[in-house]
Amino acid sequence: MSEPVRTHCPYCALQCATTLHAVPGGGVEVSPRDFPTNRGGLCQKGWTAAEVLRAPDRLTHPWVRRDGALVPASWDEALGLVASRVRSLQAEHGRDCVGVLGGGGLTNEKAYTLGKWARLALGTRMIDYNGRFCMSAAAAAGNRAFGIDRGLPFPVADIDRAQAVLLLGSNVADTMPPFVQHLAGARRAGGLVVVDPRRSATAALCADGGGLHLQPVPGTDQVLLLGLLHVLVRSGRVDASYVGSRTTGFDAVARSVADLWPERLASLTGVPAPLVEQAAHLLADAAPVHGGGGAMVLSGRGVEQHVDGSDTVAAAINLALALGLPGRPASGYGCLTGQGNGQGGREHGQKSDQLPGYRSISDPGARAHVAAVWGVEESAVPGPGVPAVELLARCGSSVRALFVHGSNPVVSVPDASAVTRRLRSLDLLVVSDLVPSETALLADVVLPVPQWAEEEGTVTSLEGRVLRRRRALAPPPGVRDELEVLADLAARLGCPVRFETEPARVFDELARASAGGRADYSGLSHALLDDDEARFWPVADGVGTPRLFADRFAHEDGLARFHPVRPGDPAEDLRPDAPVHLVTGRVLAHYQSGAQTRRVPALAESAPGPFVEVHPRLAERLGLHDGEPAEVESARGVVVVPVRVTTAVRPDTLFMPFHWPGSANVLTTDATDPVCGMPELKVCAVQVRPLSPS
Numbered sequence: 001m002s003e004p005v006r007t008h009c010p011y012c013a014l015q016c017a018t019t020l021h022a023v024p025g026g027g028v029e030v031s032p033r034d035f036p037t038n039r040g041g042l043c044q045k046g047w048t049a050a051e052v053l054r055a056p057d058r059l060t061h062p063w064v065r066r067d068g069a070l071v072p073a074s075w076d077e078a079l080g081l082v083a084s085r086v087r088s089l090q091a092e093h094g095r096d097c098v099g100v101l102g103g104g105g106l107t108n109e110k111a112y113t114l115g116k117w118a119r120l121a122l123g124t125r126m127i128d129y130n131g132r133f134c135m136s137a138a139a140a141a142g143n144r145a146f147g148i149d150r151g152l153p154f155p156v157a158d159i160d161r162a163q164a165v166l167l168l169g170s171n172v173a174d175t176m177p178p179f180v181q182h183l184a185g186a187r188r189a190g191g192l193v194v195v196d197p198r199r200s201a202t203a204a205l206c207a208d209g210g211g212l213h214l215q216p217v218p219g220t221d222q223v224l225l226l227g228l229l230h231v232l233v234r235s236g237r238v239d240a241s242y243v244g245s246r247t248t249g250f251d252a253v254a255r256s257v258a259d260l261w262p263e264r265l266a267s268l269t270g271v272p273a274p275l276v277e278q279a280a281h282l283l284a285d286a287a288p289v290h291g292g293g294g295a296m297v298l299s300g301r302g303v304e305q306h307v308d309g310s311d312t313v314a315a316a317i318n319l320a321l322a323l324g325l326p327g328r329p330a331s332g333y334g335c336l337t338g339q340g341n342g343q344g345g346r347e348h349g350q351k352s353d354q355l356p357g358y359r360s361i362s363d364p365g366a367r368a369h370v371a372a373v374w375g376v377e378e379s380a381v382p383g384p385g386v387p388a389v390e391l392l393a394r395c396g397s398s399v400r401a402l403f404v405h406g407s408n409p410v411v412s413v414p415d416a417s418a419v420t421r422r423l424r425s426l427d428l429l430v431v432s433d434l435v436p437s438e439t440a441l442l443a444d445v446v447l448p449v450p451q452w453a454e455e456e457g458t459v460t461s462l463e464g465r466v467l468r469r470r471r472a473l474a475p476p477p478g479v480r481d482e483l484e485v486l487a488d489l490a491a492r493l494g495c496p497v498r499f500e501t502e503p504a505r506v507f508d509e510l511a512r513a514s515a516g517g518r519a520d521y522s523g524l525s526h527a528l529l530d531d532d533e534a535r536f537w538p539v540a541d542g543v544g545t546p547r548l549f550a551d552r553f554a555h556e557d558g559l560a561r562f563h564p565v566r567p568g569d570p571a572e573d574l575r576p577d578a579p580v581h582l583v584t585g586r587v588l589a590h591y592q593s594g595a596q597t598r599r600v601p602a603l604a605e606s607a608p609g610p611f612v613e614v615h616p617r618l619a620e621r622l623g624l625h626d627g628e629p630a631e632v633e634s635a636r637g638v639v640v641v642p643v644r645v646t647t648a649v650r651p652d653t654l655f656m657p658f659h660w661p662g663s664a665n666v667l668t669t670d671a672t673d674p675v676c677g678m679p680e681l682k683v684c685a686v687q688v689r690p691l692s693p694s
């Protein structure tokens, strides 16, 4: 590479803009680039992203398991083995015995190809992706309310102008630090309201007049939101004109919160009634209907990863609609997508219930459209599969083989030890990855893939902006792009359908497949995006759509839907043998399962391993001491981690990050939201005690 290459960070959905420069002796280094989302900022993960390219254990050739050990293999040997095992397993057990778990970090082109490949080359219904654990609750609620799911239906920069921001279960100060600058306006106005059971780095921004931190009992976010709506209705602060002209279903929702006054809810949520009143009026004061400068309601995984996550997001959207926010200047509801391509990853057919363009796989018209683009009969497209948690639960029973792309479920999924056992019991586990992740180490076949700086493609940021990812250097010899590998495997499996391998041509096909769908990329192409003016989908005549809902919502009648919800309970109640809540989350240095960031020395040094945060009162009662090991046990397993004594957590709650094997997700429950399949990763019941002397 002779010229610097303009691209974006490989990690989170903020997709900070970067420039890659060649360094003497090979490789690249990263520098930040001015862009509306990051304005020249990068977090420590972004600054060090190029180091993963040079990880000493980078995979540079396929591996196959022989006599219990992974040994090097040629591509022909590895793919020949995969094809013959798939053929014989499907001959014995049927096509659905092979599953595919995709990833929210794959480019749009790879996500699209993986969905098409699973359905046509494997002929299986069993495909889903790890974004199920990330986005499904907000996606379900957004589709239900607005008829469309674009994480933020407005540019991130619109948040700057909001006078109040209600931030629900999101610790952006650690997960996407450059985002914090967009909260400065709300903080200056004293209007940042953070809902989090833990005083996270983000919640701390509310101190000194920045706003309010509401610290509910884990699992009671929805109750709290209903209480906020109760205050608005009771005090006549609803935007009646907006509700009457742009929405349906308000009356039933208003009735449903009539008896949920904050004093009554305080014993459930632990949030004092005056704070709830204050937060509700702070939001109302900022709403355009009351002459305010704008108010935003933003949700994150903390409120979404629950068995009632989709209804909790519905409660947040109800609040936003009642105040007349969606579609108004500096106002609205949005979901802060987490994974780098969490938005695009869910739009192009990796989900068990969807085809490209965010189309329902059960809709005959959608099936016919996509089948025509794929050049097959509609009957050749398999029907809906099962969400990721159920797919993993079937491993070793009805699912005999699994392909994993861009995911490390051994660390990142709930009840991780049980999932690990199931993965071990498969007849065939094929993992495509760039490093030997914990999941790759269990595989029968490991296929090395290129990294972000070594590939061409596109990703879609949390605001629906489609961005070009550009190749700055060649992958190591021996690495093959997934687009080529999937095409090769399709041919070996006897699939007559053509699979494009050139990213720009894959994108063109993806755009045709999405045309007319809920996520319509039909006006886009690599050539259009190459002018560096990233565009928000949908695009018409080369012009994108930064803001949705100004005049109408995406439902046929143009109206948004209120959705009545009644609070449920977490999957697990506290009980004598598990009397404390565990909430899980992230730290600044690491991304997702940590498979990449744990390989960056500076990040590993700054956050070397898991820990558990314990309130001083609980620590004193249980004899736990700062820095000493504790056993944390749930119904799924037990982990040993050092204690951090801190007032950041509630006395009834522990906090543990999940980026390491054998940490938080050994304890979490795989109970899921029946609407969307989101697992309850954020709260479970545990016991904590000092490590007993052995």
Ligand code: SF4
Binding pocket: 009, 010, 011, 012, 013, 014, 015, 016, 038, 041, 042, 043, 044, 045, 046, 047, 175, 176, 177, 178, 179
């Ligand atoms: Fe930006 Fe996210 Fe990358 Fe950090 S991890 S540099 S916040 S895109």
